[in-house]
Amino acid sequence: MPPAEITTAAASKKRKDAPDVPPPPKRSKPQPSPGTSLIGPHEALLSQLRPKYSVLAASVLSSTKIRKRVTQITSHLGCQSGLPAVVLLHARTADVCKMITIAEQCKRILKGQGRSWFQYNQMFDLPARKGDVVEETILGGEEGGPSGDEDDDGFEDMAGRFEKAVRPAPAVRERAVRSMRVFLSGQAVRDLEAMKGVTMQSSEDGGT
Numbered sequence: 001m002p003p004a005e006i007t008t009a010a011a012s013k014k015r016k017d018a019p020d021v022p023p024p025p026k027r028s029k030p031q032p033s034p035g036t037s038l039i040g041p042h043e044a045l046l047s048q049l050r051p052k053y054s055v056l057a058a059s060v061l062s063s064t065k066i067r068k069r070v071t072q073i074t075s076h077l078g079c080q081s082g083l084p085a086v087v088l089l090h091a092r093t094a095d096v097c098k099m100i101t102i103a104e105q106c107k108r109i110l111k112g113q114g115r116s117w118f119q120y121n122q123m124f125d126l127p128a129r130k131g132d133v134v135e136e137t138i139l140g141g142e143e144g145g146p147s148g149d150e151d152d153d154g155f156e157d158m159a160g161r162f163e164k165a166v167r168p169a170p171a172v173r174e175r176a177v178r179s180m181r182v183f184l185s186g187q188a189v190r191d192l193e194a195m196k197g198v199t200m201q202s203s204e205d206g207g208t
Helices: 002-019 040-049 066-077 093-112 150-166
Strands: 054-062 085-091 118-125 180-183 196-200
Touching: 040 054, 040 093, 040 118, 040 150, 054 066, 066 085, 066 093, 066 180, 085 093, 093 180
Parallel strands: 054 085
Antiparallel strands: 085 180, 118 180, 118 196
């Protein structure tokens, strides 16, 4: 048998003798915890309002289509149901301006249809995020010339380095981040008016 055929046959036999190796398991995508979800900070308030109102919770992201969200909100506010319609708009800090734009367009449409609107604004706390740790850094040496015995200076310098080496790492600080949520309704919502930190605007007050 020619050498090439012998090599091919040996390789084929080796592949047949090799055990079947199962494919690696697929990694499941990590699910966001309830504490970090967008709706998380509003769940307690929604549970209080939903027995009395028909509440639509609408998030505003950087990818949210303004026209689509405006249509969704105005349609919900125009629905005739047994409970008063209320819309909750919520966004992270970076998307608050976009959320306000959506609210303004909704109010403009409602006004054009001859309908009243009420807007309630409230700040809320976003889930805390770990902040950057800022460590104290000493640049350069001590000012002025040497003083006292040089051996003592060297000892204190080494002692200082040892103290820094064994000193526990500074704790990571968490930054409290706040954002704003907006409620829109076609009528006054007394439960929101009674809440702390809520400001109100309405078409009856000459708002735009």
